[in-house]
Amino acid sequence: xxxxxxxxLTFGLVxxxxxxxxxxxxxxxxxxxxxxxxxxxxxxxxxxxxxGEIVAFQDIDKAYDDGERTVxxxxxxxASLPAERSREIDVVEFVPSEQIDLLTLxxxxxxxPDSTSPKAYVLLRKTxxxxxxxxxxxxxxxxxxxxxxxxxxxxxxxxxxxLWADEVREAAFPALDEPVRISAKELELSASLVESFASxxxxxxxxxxxxxxxxxxxxxxxxxxxxxxxxETFGExxxxxxxxxxxxxxxxxxASVEKSRAAREGGSKTTSGRKxxxxxxxxxxxxxxxxxxxxxxxx
Numbered sequence: 635x636x637x638x639x640x641x642x643l644t645f646g647l648v649x650x651x652x653x654x655x656x657x658x659x660x661x662x663x664x665x666x667x668x669x670x671x672x673x674x675x676x677x678x679x680x681x682x683x684x685x686g687e688i689v690a691f692q693d694i695d696k697a698y699d700d701g702e703r704t705v706x707x708x709x710x711x712x713a714s715l716p717a718e719r720s721r722e723i724d725v726v727e728f729v730p731s732e733q734i735d736l737l738t739l740x741x742x743x744x745x746x747p748d749s750t751s752p753k754a755y756v757l758l759r760k761t762x763x764x765x766x767x768x769x770x771x772x773x774x775x776x777x778x779x780x781x782x783x784x785x786x787x788x789x790x791x792x793x794x795x796x797l798w799a800d801e802v803r804e805a806a807f808p809a810l811d812e813p814v815r816i817s818a819k820e821l822e823l824s825a826s827l828v829e830s831f832a833s834x835x836x837x838x839x840x841x842x843x844x845x846x847x848x849x850x851x852x853x854x855x856x857x858x859x860x861x862x863x864x865x866e867t868f869g870e871x872x873x874x875x876x877x878x879x880x881x882x883x884x885x886x887x888x889a890s891v892e893k894s895r896a897a898r899e900g901g902s903k904t905t906s907g908r909k910x911x912x913x914x915x916x917x918x919x920x921x922x923x924x925x926x927x928x929x930x931x932x933x
Contacts, residue, residue, distance in 0.1 A: 639775060640748060643758065643784070643791075645725035650758055651749045652723070654775075657742040657792060663848050673862045674869055723773040723793070725784070731768045734783050738797045745784075745791040755791065762786050770796075 639654035667676040680689045696712070698705045747755035762769065762785065769784035771793070782795045855861060 635744075637746070638743075641721035641723055641773070643723045643725065643745070643771075645758075645769070648754060648758070650754045651747070652745040652755070652791075653748045654793065655744045655746065657744045661842065662845060663852070668867060673867050675867045723771050723782075723784075726770045726772055728762075728765070728767040728769050731766050731785065734768055734785075734796075735802075737802060739783070740795040740797055743793040743795075745793055759786055759789070759791055762791075 635655045637653040637655055641652065641654070643650040643652055668674060669676060680691070680694060681687070682689050695709065696707045698707065745755075749755075761767075771782050771784050773780055773782065773793075780795050781798060782793050785792050785794065
């Protein structure tokens with residue numbers, strides 16, 4: 635793991651140097667969009683709705699729309715705000731752990747002691763365990779003020795960001811205000827049903843079956859040869875046509891892939907049918923209007 639932040643936990647006169655690491659990661663297979671007729675990549679462009687031009691990233695400002703008026707906020711406007719650059723995680727208070735609403739828990743981070751002696755770190759961890767308290771802290775990460783819960787997980791201190799109070803919606807459902815009669819027998823049968831499913835929770839017993847099947851499907855298609863040459867999914871366009879930073883990046887990536895392939899093949903490929911490296915190349919299949927998939931079948 636790579637630390638994303640370094641600072642210190644502070645409460646009173648106690649200072650605990652720490653490194654911060656993301657405690658979770660996304661295991662979903664990354665997918666992108668392609669045209670279903672030829673497999674070409676679908677690219678999104680930053681297009682101005684007034685002049686119709688493709689706008690480079692450095693020429694884009696942010697704006698707030700209240701429904702009737704739009705306020706444009708330039709980079710200078712945002713830079714004038716009092717950004718918090720403190721490297722301290724300040725303990726605001728210690729609260730009973732049961733008072734933390736699970737609904738408010740957000741992103742989790744591991745804290746690693748960052749000093750020659752972890753004594754202060756261990757002392758804080760043991761104190762939280764013995765008192766059954768959770769520390770409510772404030773800190774700044776990526777120029778945003780965060781509220782978080784500092785708690786213990788095994789031998790590690792975990793920092794879990796909290797949603798602000800106004801970010802949690804009120805559950806106002808009229809149906810719940812209606813009087814309902816529950817008989818003792820119904821409650822007894824319901825409790826019996828719950829007991830029949832009772833168990834100790836082991837997260838290792840549960841897997842994301844959809845992602846597993848998706849990976850199996852992808853592997854099966856690759857093994858069968860049901861795949862396109864990745865470079866063929868990118869269209870050949872002049873970078874000047876778009877002026878977009880993303881398009882320039884795509885062109886650079888495509889050129890790198892082609893250069894790497896040529897090196898692996900020991901220069902066996904010729905430059906027949908391709909223009910000079912300074913200009914975009916078009917394969918014979920593109921010129922004839924054939925689809926990449928058809929090209930593969932023909933070979």
